Amino acid sequence: MGHHCCSKQKVKRGLWSPEEDEKLIRHITSHGHGCWSSVPKLAGLQRCGKSCRLRWINYLRPDLRRGSFTEQEERTIIDVHRILGNRWAQIAKHLPGRTDNEVKNFWNSCIKKKLIAQGLDPNTHNLLKNKTNNSTKAKTNYHQDSTSVFTIDTSTNKEVISMDIKAALASFSPFPHGSNTTTCNTYNYTPIVPNIEYQNPTFTWSGQRNQTAITTPPSQSSDRNHIITQNSMLDFASSSLMESSTNIRQGETEYINENSMWHGTGIEPTTLNPANGPEELMQVQQGEQFPIQTNFCDQEDVYKINHDQTVENTFDSSNFDFDFVDSTLMPCGLYTNVNSMDQLSWDC
């Protein structure tokens, strides 16, 4: 039984021959793939469109990166997986030239075993209960690794994962690594436990499940504000913001709209409108240290970051709003420091 898309056709399955590859490459490079279901016929292949698509995406695409995964890629996968879970396509987006299938296979054949060997549950990234000794070791390794943009602190009864924004930015080539980009150094979250706590020297939010978050703007006016809306709190560290930071005028607020992340500067200078109220905006002060406190009130069973964007009430991978999170993530390099050594010194 074949796919419904090709059930009427007599299709070949299994491994692709070099001749088939050549036909597919020739067709797509000269005509593009267009509608995949029509590709087999146009390319002269006895395959279904789905198979052609898969073969092209996973193997024949010219921009694919072949060969073994690097340590940096490995750590990126681990770090993103920790947040997104088995969202292989989303994870692969942070590894240029890698496919979701490749990432998935690498995870299942290599990383998973490493995590288990380190006493970590590959699904949750939490410590495995029955491996106390290894667990302690794993925790220490993670926490002491000063080069990782992520650290795990399990010293309290809840796990807090911190992401060092500066380290992330420092590794985020090719954008400038100047110190004027942001004052937010770290950003913490608790992925699973009910109590959620985000904090860093300049930016704090905390709360409990079954509550609604309302962001409070800083009490004092500032020379430079960045208002973070739909793309969430990580946008302020985005390339577009960094690139344009020198263009911010004194007393002016930059408004980053929902589509700003990867499109040009993406920044529309605007004036802070107090009428919008604290519910609408989350501000990140630049060039000055001050805390931004997010308050919570019992209204809904979700965290409402702003008027359009909601986040499920836990950071468990089964509930979290992955699109929301992913929209905030950097391309390859955010999660890893290119100069760091892999603290997970295990053999594949």
Place this chain on the structure above:
DNA sequence: AAGTGTTTCAACCGCATGGAG
């Protein structure tokens, strides 16, 4: 060299989603 077990990874399967009619 031969047999057997294990690992890797390309490909498939089934389901979800979204757009068109």
Place this chain on the structure above:
DNA sequence: CCTCCATGCGGTTGAAACACT
């Protein structure tokens, strides 16, 4: 709405490669 279809995704399979005895 409903159905059909194309596409995308994650889980799974199985052949080939590799490791071990």
